[in-house]
Amino acid sequence: METEILGPAQRDAFLSLLDDPSPAVRRALLARFGELGPAAGPFLDSVARGSNRVLARHAAWFLAELNLTDPVAEFRAFIRSLNYELESGALLLARTVTPRLDVGGCCTQLDAIAARCRELIVEPSSAREKCRVLNRVLFHEWGFHGNVENYADPLNSFLDQVLERRTGIPLSLSVVYLLVAGRLDLELEPVGLPGHFIVGCFTDELPFFIDPFDRGVFRDAEEIFSLLRANKVAPKLSDLAPTPVREVLCRSCRNLVNHYTAAGEPQRAKLFAGFVEEFETTYAKHAAG
Numbered sequence: 001m002e003t004e005i006l007g008p009a010q011r012d013a014f015l016s017l018l019d020d021p022s023p024a025v026r027r028a029l030l031a032r033f034g035e036l037g038p039a040a041g042p043f044l045d046s047v048a049r050g051s052n053r054v055l056a057r058h059a060a061w062f063l064a065e066l067n068l069t070d071p072v073a074e075f076r077a078f079i080r081s082l083n084y085e086l087e088s089g090a091l092l093l094a095r096t097v098t099p100r101l102d103v104g105g106c107c108t109q110l111d112a113i114a115a116r117c118r119e120l121i122v123e124p125s126s127a128r129e130k131c132r133v134l135n136r137v138l139f140h141e142w143g144f145h146g147n148v149e150n151y152a153d154p155l156n157s158f159l160d161q162v163l164e165r166r167t168g169i170p171l172s173l174s175v176v177y178l179l180v181a182g183r184l185d186l187e188l189e190p191v192g193l194p195g196h197f198i199v200g201c202f203t204d205e206l207p208f209f210i211d212p213f214d215r216g217v218f219r220d221a222e223e224i225f226s227l228l229r230a231n232k233v234a235p236k237l238s239d240l241a242p243t244p245v246r247e248v249l250c251r252s253c254r255n256l257v258n259h260y261t262a263a264g265e266p267q268r269a270k271l272f273a274g275f276v277e278e279f280e281t282t283y284a285k286h287a288a289g
């Protein structure tokens with residue numbers, strides 16, 4: 001239906017304006033999509049599912065503002081797609097509890113952090129040197145820190161809330177770290193340890209690890225093993241392996257089951273338990289196939 005209403009020129013015009021940061025432009029676009037009504041949905045949905053990640057995020061924001069999507073159904077569809085990308089997944093997860101989440105605003109903030117890092121990075125720089133700059137910007141200039149006082153607060157797990165409050169748990173702070181690093185073309189990986197979450201760099205001769213919950217402190221493999229032993233965990237080499245995006249998002253859902261249960265919100269806990277089951281069932285079917 002949208003092709004009958006939106007000709008090629010109009011589609012191109014919309015595409016050129018979707019990521020415009022001007023509030024006036026965004027309001028005008030929102031009003032125009034509102035005039036188009038349901039017919040705007042297929043166009044925005046096709047962009048939101050397209051390969052251009054920047055336009056996809058902004059299209060998702062317009063869909064949410066226009067109430068043209070069901071965030072819970074959208075996240076379930078993402079799980080079943082097996083096409084897991086960390087930033088999209090984290091934003092879709094957050095939208096399940098905040099349908100009107102400002103996707104563009106979240107991405108703009110991550111862009112701003114990365115832009116500040118670029119100002120301070122002197123090339124050529126090693127991965128470790130770039131991480132030192134990232135640490136300075138994230139933890140000193142922007143003030144991100146681990147939420148030790150209210151660790152079990154469910155808001156600690158949602159990307160938009162972590163960016164707004166600048167605090168979170170190991171997994172969510174690691175996600176922020178990874179998303180900024182990705183904008184800097186810095187190859188880092190999520191590493192889900194037993195009982196903790198960190199970031200790993202495997203491009204140097206010897207891997208090194210960053211703990212965003214501890215303001216980005218660097219650790220080597222033996223230091224990680226010592227920490228695990230101190231927590232009564234027998235370390236295995238596989239503990240240091242990169243964690244798939246699927247498992248990062250599923251683990252976030254598991255955390256939310258526990259935190260919403262502790263907060264006395266059983267319906268929310270049930271929602272995220274359903275997402276965990278969806279991840280596990282989808283992966284089992286894929287592995288079996």
